[in-house]
Amino acid sequence: xxxxxxxxxxxxxxxxxxxxxxxxxxxxxxxxxxxxxxxxxxxxxxxxxxxxxxxxxxxxxxxxxxxxxxxxxxxxxxxxxxxxxxxxxxxx
Amino acid sequence: xxxxxxxxxxxxxxxxxxxxxxxxxxxxxxxxxxxxxxxxxxxxxxxxxxxxxxxxxxxxxxxxxxxxxxxxxxxxxxxxxxxxxxxxxxxxxxxxxxxxxxxxxxxxxxxxxxxxxxxxxxxxxxxxxxxxxxxxxxxxxxxxxxxxxxxxxxxxxxxxxxxxxxxxxxxxxxxxxxxxxxxxxxxxxxxxxxxxxxxxxxxxxxxxxxxxxxxxxxxxxxxxxxxxxxxxxxxxxxxxxxxxxxxxxxxxxxxxxxxxxxxxxxxxxxxxxxxxxxxxxxxxxxxxxxxxxxxxxxxxxxxxxxxxxxxxxxxxxxxxxxxxxxxxxxxxxxxxxxxxxxxxxxxxxxxxxxxxxxxxxxxxxxxxxxxxxxxxxxxxxxxxxx
Numbered sequence: 001x002x003x004x005x006x007x008x009x010x011x012x013x014x015x016x017x018x019x020x021x022x023x024x025x026x027x028x029x030x031x032x033x034x035x036x037x038x039x040x041x042x043x044x045x046x047x048x049x050x051x052x053x054x055x056x057x058x059x060x061x062x063x064x065x066x067x068x069x070x071x072x073x074x075x076x077x078x079x080x081x082x083x084x085x086x087x088x089x090x091x092x
Numbered sequence: 093x094x095x096x097x098x099x100x101x102x103x104x105x106x107x108x109x110x111x112x113x114x115x116x117x118x119x120x121x122x123x124x125x126x127x128x129x130x131x132x133x134x135x136x137x138x139x140x141x142x143x144x145x146x147x148x149x150x151x152x153x154x155x156x157x158x159x160x161x162x163x164x165x166x167x168x169x170x171x172x173x174x175x176x177x178x179x180x181x182x183x184x185x186x187x188x189x190x191x192x193x194x195x196x197x198x199x200x201x202x203x204x205x206x207x208x209x210x211x212x213x214x215x216x217x218x219x220x221x222x223x224x225x226x227x228x229x230x231x232x233x234x235x236x237x238x239x240x241x242x243x244x245x246x247x248x249x250x251x252x253x254x255x256x257x258x259x260x261x262x263x264x265x266x267x268x269x270x271x272x273x274x275x276x277x278x279x280x281x282x283x284x285x286x287x288x289x290x291x292x293x294x295x296x297x298x299x300x301x302x303x304x305x306x307x308x309x310x311x312x313x314x315x316x317x318x319x320x321x322x323x324x325x326x327x328x329x330x331x332x333x334x335x336x337x338x339x340x341x342x343x344x345x346x347x348x349x350x351x352x353x354x355x356x357x358x359x360x361x362x363x364x365x366x367x368x369x370x371x372x373x374x375x376x377x378x379x380x381x382x383x384x385x386x387x388x389x390x391x392x393x394x395x396x397x398x399x400x401x402x403x404x405x406x407x408x409x410x411x412x413x414x415x416x417x418x419x420x421x422x423x424x425x426x427x428x429x430x431x432x433x434x435x436x437x438x439x440x441x442x443x444x445x446x447x448x449x450x451x452x453x454x455x456x457x458x459x460x461x462x463x464x465x466x467x468x469x470x471x472x473x474x475x476x477x478x
Contacts, residue, residue, distance in 0.1 A: 015202050015241035015269060017177055023099060023147040030149055030177035032202040032243055032270060035101045086270070086315040 003076040004055060009091040010079055011051030016087050018046055029087055036087065045075050046082075051091035055079065097375055097384070098334075099147030103176075104341040104352060105136065107164065108156040113183045114220030114450040115208065117247055117282035117289065120156065121355035123460030125453040127345040133163040135365065137170050139342055142370045148340070150177040156344065159186040165194040172199035179204065181245070184231030185224045192238045204243040204272070205232045209251075210258035218251065220450040232266040243270040248299065248321075249282075249289035250441065256299040260306045260316070268314055273303055275321035278436075279353045279408045281451050284459070286436060287443035296324050323433055327398060328405025328421040335383035335407060340374060348373045350380055353408040357417045383407050383417075390418055392426050 004010070012018060017030045027043040029036040038046060044065075048058045055076065062071050082088035109124040121127075131139075140151060151171045158164055159182055171178045180195065184205040195203075207228045208218040215225040235242045244263040246252070252259070256273075263271040275296070276282045276289055303318035310316065322329050332339050332351055341349040346365040349355060355362070363377045374380055382388070386399050393404040404410075405421020413422045413432050420427040449455060 013241070013269070014239075017201065019149060019175065019177075021147075021149060023145065028149060030201075032179050032204065032241065033152075033272075035149060083312065086312075089312070 003080050004083060004090065006056040006059075007054050009051050009054050010049040010058075010083075010088050011091050012046070012049060013086065013089045031087055041074065042078055045078055046088075049079075049088060098337045100338060100340045100374060101148065102150045102152065102339050103139075103143050103148045103370075104152045104154065104339065105139070105167075106154055106156065106341065106343045106352065107131075107136070107158045107161050107167070109344045110160050111156040111183065111451075112160075112185055112221055113157070113224060114452050115206075115218065115247070115281070116220070116285045116448040116450050117249065117276045118451040119277075119280060119352050120451065121353065122280055122284075123355070123456055124156075124344075124451075125456035126460055127343065127347070129345050131342075131344065131346050131365070133166060135346065136163075136167050139365050139370060140167070140171050140174055140176065143176065144174055146371050146374060148176065148370075150179065152179045152181065154181040157183050157186060159191060165191075165198040168195060168200050169198035172201075177201050181206065182231070183219070183224065184228040185222075187227075187231035187234060189234055189238070192234050192240070196238050196240065201241070202243065203235050203240040204245050205235065206245045206247070207232075207262070208246070210255050210262040211252075214252065214255075218448075220452070229266070232268070236267045241270075242266065242268045243272055244268040245272040245274065247276050248273055248291075249276045250291040250295065251289065253291050253295040253299050256302045260302070264310065264314055270315045270317065272317045272319075273299070274317075274319040277321075277353075277406075277409075278323070279406070279412055280356055281449065283412055284449040285443075287439050287441070288446055288448060290323065290436060290440035291321065292440065293324060296321060322406075322409075322421075322423045323437060325423065326425045328402045328409075328424045330402045331406035331409075331421075334385075334403045336374070336380040337384065340370065342370075348377070348379075350383070351408065354379070356408050357411045360417065388418065390420060392428075393420050396426070 015031055019028050019030055021028050027038040044062060048061060059072050059075050079088055108130055109120055109127060168178050178200050179202040180200055181204040205228060207215060209215040212225040216223045232242060246259050278286045300318060303316055307316040336350050341352045342365055343349055347362040348365055349362055360379050362379050363373045389399055389404045393399050405424055407417050410419045410421050411417035414429050422429040422432045
């Protein structure tokens, strides 16, 4: 799995929506013909993917919040997986 | 049921069984023409209003041809106002700038246009009725011009699989974000045309190879979903991700189905939204409870390590091929009736030149009548003496 460069600014494509599911009390990614239930960490990451922050900035923000050195790899793995599924894109 | 009953994520709204097309692999029930009493706008709005509390987060609108309903923008707007993700599946022939703009304003999230083949003449022949290919292409173009996220859907089978490369190029040229290449599922109408549509293994493997390479090449631009035909797989597909677990379908007349094809299962009774709430039907109706979970599974499924993976396969297929909806899906290589699949594959292509059975109201009534007659004959026979 190849990682996107640190300098890109990830965002959700127009067809994908992040939604808080009141019934299940879980964050969901909604897209054509599918639903992805996010874990709390993935939710934190996706919520920061607004097309304005770079991956480096997202990693830094989460590092400050959670103080773990594993975050860098986790964030990039997650973003690469979402991009592979067409559920994440990058801002121009 | 060992655990709490799961809640549905997705509601399929089959707004009408009417359609200008006549695809011979349509997923509507064979007897669709008998169910003409369509739900009203107010009834659909009530159904959608009930959906979020049940756990539903997505509403898919299909048909028949959903664009035949003048209230479609209103219904979609209602779904969006309720926070539902909305997806529309259309044949495209009735789509134009005007309705597209209305749907865009209503908040439609995603649009799916079905095309039968990349070859215009063959696409027209497969769809039946008036020529439709040019209108479908135009619909896809308009959808992109209006800024929709576009999925192109092509049902694959013996009579178009050899054009897989052209089909992928077509979707690429149309600017689709997603291409759904679903091999035909041989239930309902497609089962009537199975000998004409079942592909060869060479075709299937070639197409899988081409689709796989295209997926790599187009990653990030166009997502390609290739659904293998289950007749060629060693194990059944996880049909619906489990019966009564994720999906719920409301048919044009308000019947609530675990699966859009479930009406093919004779003897299974479906409750109607005109008399019961979605929640009552999901949690309490006979149809939804019948095959929920794994407790009902027969052997060899019951002791199979894959039972939580595929849930015994497709109930409609089990019923249509074996006459018993509780049987192991015959596509499973471990199924007692797997020989039915081998026999079908041996016959494949034998009807390739034969006239297709098109999904028309006339055929629906004729075939539906035959089904009723057969059932009546069965019911009127005295029980066999032992």
